[in-house]
Amino acid sequence: MRAIVMSEHGGPEVLQLVERPDPLPAAGEVVVRVAASAVNRLDIWVRENAGHAYRARLPLVPGYDVAGEVAVLGPGVTTLTEGERVFVHCDFACGRCEFCLEGDEAACAQYGVLGVDRDGGYAEYVVVPARNVFSLADSVSFETAAAAGSVYLTAYHMLFARAAFRPGETVLVTAAGSGVGGAAIALARFAGGRVLATASTESKRKRALEAGVEHAIDYTNPGWGAEVRELTDGRGVDLVIDHVGSAAFDDAVAALANKGRIVICGASSGVDANLDLLDLFARQISVIGSSDGTRRELLEVLRLLGEGRIDPPAIETVLPLERAAEAQELLSSRAHFGRVLLDPRR
Numbered sequence: 146m147r148a149i150v151m152s153e154h155g156g157p158e159v160l161q162l163v164e165r166p167d168p169l170p171a172a173g174e175v176v177v178r179v180a181a182s183a184v185n186r187l188d189i190w191v192r193e194n195a196g197h198a199y200r201a202r203l204p205l206v207p208g209y210d211v212a213g214e215v216a217v218l219g220p221g222v223t224t225l226t227e228g229e230r231v232f233v234h235c236d237f238a239c240g241r242c243e244f245c246l247e248g249d250e251a252a253c254a255q256y257g258v259l260g261v262d263r264d265g266g267y268a269e270y271v272v273v274p275a276r277n278v279f280s281l282a283d284s285v286s287f288e289t290a291a292a293a294g295s296v297y298l299t300a301y302h303m304l305f306a307r308a309a310f311r312p313g314e315t316v317l318v319t320a321a322g323s324g325v326g327g328a329a330i331a332l333a334r335f336a337g338g339r340v341l342a343t344a345s346t347e348s349k350r351k352r353a354l355e356a357g358v359e360h361a362i363d364y365t366n367p368g369w370g371a372e373v374r375e376l377t378d379g380r381g382v383d384l385v386i387d388h389v390g391s392a393a394f395d396d397a398v399a400a401l402a403n404k405g406r407i408v409i410c411g412a413s414s415g416v417d418a419n420l421d422l423l424d425l426f427a428r429q430i431s432v433i434g435s436s437d438g439t440r441r442e443l444l445e446v447l448r449l450l451g452e453g454r455i456d457p458p459a460i461e462t463v464l465p466l467e468r469a470a471e472a473q474e475l476l477s478s479r480a481h482f483g484r485v486l487l488d489p490r491r
């Protein structure tokens with residue numbers, strides 16, 4: 146098969162297209178023929194060896210957001226059929242601790258990720274445990290599934306599990322053009338939220354408004370948190386959904402109403418932040434971390450997509466495997482609106 150293999154850390158040039166033997170499934174595993182694989186910020190962190198929480202073992206095939214068809218069943222796999230259309234869940238964990246048993250595998254001490262801790266989806270085939278494979282409704286395309294999968298799951302967990310979102314609350318989503326940003330907008334609107342979003346350019350703000358956002362704020366203006374307060378009659382927002390990190394933190398805190406919550410699932414601009422503890426206790430705000438989501442939540446997200454009840458993800462472009470480096474550079478440039486995908490069949 147053709148696969149993108151990273152044998153050393155570094156710039157986009159370390160992503161090399163190579164020929165490899167087709168993978169074989171062990172007991173309890175399946176081989177999935179990849180039809181669409183999303184490119185994520187984490188792939189870039191892993192390539193650069195930048196995120197201290199993630200240490201990949203090289204050589205590695207990156208990519209953790211995969212949709213495709215079951216190609217080969219490993220010994221003992223009886224719950225799937227060859228040719229079945231599926232989304233691949235990226236989490237691997239011990240399966241026995243209290244977090245695994247409640248389905249929140251991202252909290253497991255032995256948590257691992259497809260495309261970080263084992264070979265992932267920048268390839269024609271990927272081998273995964275059968276229990277990581279979720280059936281797709283015919284109404285959900287491979288591209289939609291790969292584009293939605295992990296970011297809709299992440300946003301769902303942030304909104305409903307971590308932040309206990311209530312209908313009618315006002316939500317500010319940072320970076321509307323990002324995968325998680327678009328997912329949070331779709332899900333908060335579905336759940337009856339009033340949604341504001343930030344975006345860096347006029348065209349992205351226009352796209353955000355078209356996606357149903359009430360106000361689109363230019364986050365390149367210093368002090369945009371005050372603008373959010375003005376737009377909410379001085380009250381501020383109940384909830385901020387963020388993955389920008391450092392660059393957004395001060396204004397995100399300024400944008401919060403009293404007793405507001407900020408939920409953070411990433412830090413694309415940097416990991417350092419200063420929190421004035423007076424804000425924390427006097428205004429009773431909460432800063433909440435979130436990572437990934439549960440298998441049950443993934444089932445719910447895929448069901449809602451299949452029923453057409455939530456807006457599907459915006460897709461910026463779909464590129465062939467050999468343009469993986471270009472795909473990651475597009476993500477780094479922040480010029481995209483929506484998801485960047487690879488299709489190894491092209």
Ligand SMILES: [Zn+2]
Pocket residue numbers: 238239240241242243244245246253254255
């Ligand atoms: Zn566990």
